[in-house]
Amino acid sequence: MYKIDFNTPIHIHFIGIGGISMSGLAKLLKSRxxxxxxxxxxxxxxxxxxxxxGIHVSIGQHAENITKDMDLVVxxxxxxxxxxxxxxxxxxGISLMPRSVLLGQIMKQYPHAAGIxxxxxxxxxxxxxxxxxxxxxxxxxxxxxxxxDVIGGNLRIGQSxxxxxxxxxxxxxxxSLFPTDVIILNIEEDHxxxxxxxxxIRCSFAKYAALVPAEGxxxxxxxxxxxxxxxxxxxxTIASYGILDGTTSLxxxxxxYTYAAANVIYDNHxxxxxxxxxxxxxxxxxxLGLIGRHNVSNALPAIALALKYGVSMxxxxxxxxxxxxxxxxxxxxxxxxxxxxxxxxxHHPTEIRATLSSAAGCGxxxxxxxxxxxxxxxxxxxxxxFAEALALSDVVVLAKIYAARETDxxxxxxxxxxEEISKKGKEVxxxxxFSEIQNFLLQFCSVGDLLITMGxxxxxxxxxxxxxx
Numbered sequence: 001m002y003k004i005d006f007n008t009p010i011h012i013h014f015i016g017i018g019g020i021s022m023s024g025l026a027k028l029l030k031s032r033x034x035x036x037x038x039x040x041x042x043x044x045x046x047x048x049x050x051x052x053x054g055i056h057v058s059i060g061q062h063a064e065n066i067t068k069d070m071d072l073v074v075x076x077x078x079x080x081x082x083x084x085x086x087x088x089x090x091x092x093g094i095s096l097m098p099r100s101v102l103l104g105q106i107m108k109q110y111p112h113a114a115g116i117x118x119x120x121x122x123x124x125x126x127x128x129x130x131x132x133x134x135x136x137x138x139x140x141x142x143x144x145x146x147x148x149d150v151i152g153g154n155l156r157i158g159q160s161x162x163x164x165x166x167x168x169x170x171x172x173x174x175x176s177l178f179p180t181d182v183i184i185l186n187i188e189e190d191h192x193x194x195x196x197x198x199x200x201i202r203c204s205f206a207k208y209a210a211l212v213p214a215e216g217x218x219x220x221x222x223x224x225x226x227x228x229x230x231x232x233x234x235x236x237t238i239a240s241y242g243i244l245d246g247t248t249s250l251x252x253x254x255x256x257y258t259y260a261a262a263n264v265i266y267d268n269h270x271x272x273x274x275x276x277x278x279x280x281x282x283x284x285x286x287x288l289g290l291i292g293r294h295n296v297s298n299a300l301p302a303i304a305l306a307l308k309y310g311v312s313m314x315x316x317x318x319x320x321x322x323x324x325x326x327x328x329x330x331x332x333x334x335x336x337x338x339x340x341x342x343x344x345x346x347h348h349p350t351e352i353r354a355t356l357s358s359a360a361g362c363g364x365x366x367x368x369x370x371x372x373x374x375x376x377x378x379x380x381x382x383x384x385x386f387a388e389a390l391a392l393s394d395v396v397v398l399a400k401i402y403a404a405r406e407t408d409x410x411x412x413x414x415x416x417x418x419e420e421i422s423k424k425g426k427e428v429x430x431x432x433x434f435s436e437i438q439n440f441l442l443q444f445c446s447v448g449d450l451l452i453t454m455g456x457x458x459x460x461x462x463x464x465x466x467x468x469x
Contacts, residue, residue: 015085024155125185271288
């Protein structure tokens with residue numbers, strides 16, 4: 001595999017440069033003096049931003065975009081070997097490198113490199129840790145899979161030895177990384193177009209933990225089934241975390257976890273506060289500006305790792321109440337005709353359940369959820385779970401499945417999901433186009449409703465179009 005000498009800038013071309021992670025890596029290397037070019041299928045805010053930085057972006061992925069002066073071509077997991085640019089690079093003898101390998105080579109340069117992994121919650125937890133390190137004046141370099149307002153995007157280039165990265169398990173990309181500490185939020189069935197089953201996924205996460213050196217720490221959610229056995233081969237410290245139900249005495253806190261949230265309460269907006277317990281000692285009361293139990297859980301390892309890196313508890317307590325998340329994570333978009341509109345990236349049943357449970361306490365007359373399923377594989381594999389989770393909404397509106405990288409429908413459709421939701425006695429509607437959904441919502445929604453557009457595709461456009469009317 002090609003090894004980059006970061007002291008000798010070269011010309012690197014990115015196939016799929018408009019992706020949230022690829023664009024961040026392109027910007028980072030551009031800042032280090034590399035010549036960067038790239039391509040994507042569609043123009044976007046991210047591609048336009050790259051152009052302003054002097055990065056040439058070709059719209060469309062064609063063989064002629066690859067030129068002999070390129071030293072390396074980086075590609076994402078979505079790029080197939082029959083991609084025109086991939087084939088052209090190979091024909092010209094230009095080295096090819098997966099995005100994950102590039103991220104790993106960058107990460108290896110940092111003495112303190114945190115990799116945040118899990119089936120869901122990665123972006124929020126990466127952002128939580130990032131905000132804490134910034135407040136602690138550690139000047140970290142950050143790459144996150146969402147838009148974090150405090151850094152003005154998806155990338156921050158620091159000048160210290162601290163690096164924070166969101167680590168994705170899809171196609172085992174996180175096994176190419178070099179973390180010194182990791183957070184493992186959860187392990188559930190997902191990406192079954194690549195993994196064989198849940199056990200296959202668990203094995204990959206075990207390998208990920210094994211990447212951490214002996215002096216490092218893996219912060220592991222204690223809700224992960226049999227986590228002690230799963231991570232038994234890791235040479236690093238395994239630190240568990242979890243939420244304690246009921247009331248706990250702070251004078252002698254009893255907890256089975258290394259780090260725990262005790263005496264958890266939620267305010268009228270659903271934001272949690274809790275006592276932070278570390279190795280049996282009460283360290284302070286934490287107030288969050290994030291909604292829901294799942295975010296109490298996400299905050300625990302971020303706080304623990306920030307403390308390890310030297311951020312004070314006082315700083316942590318001061319910062320967290322004012323952090324309200326990244327874009328597309330139960331993001332308030334605005335109010336239209338008395339209807340509050342939120343947008344959420346949730347595309348897995350557990351994420352949907354967490355979002356809708358959090359939304360339940362927001363004082364609305366009805367919750368109307370507009371959901372765009374993401375990939376045929378995921379929808380087919382988890383159809384009953386999707387129906388169960390979406391049934392937490394008063395009304396469900398379904399868009400067509402967002403195919404992403406897939407071409408085979410596998411015989412599944414949004415109509416099939418609608419049938420399963422209807423069996424649970426829920427009001428459900430299914431439409432072919434966004435314009436049909438928007439016209440329906442214009443007639444259907446009324447004052448006091450809470451409307452959530454939800455999914456990993458482009459369903460956010462529905463929310464933005466409604467607010468533009």
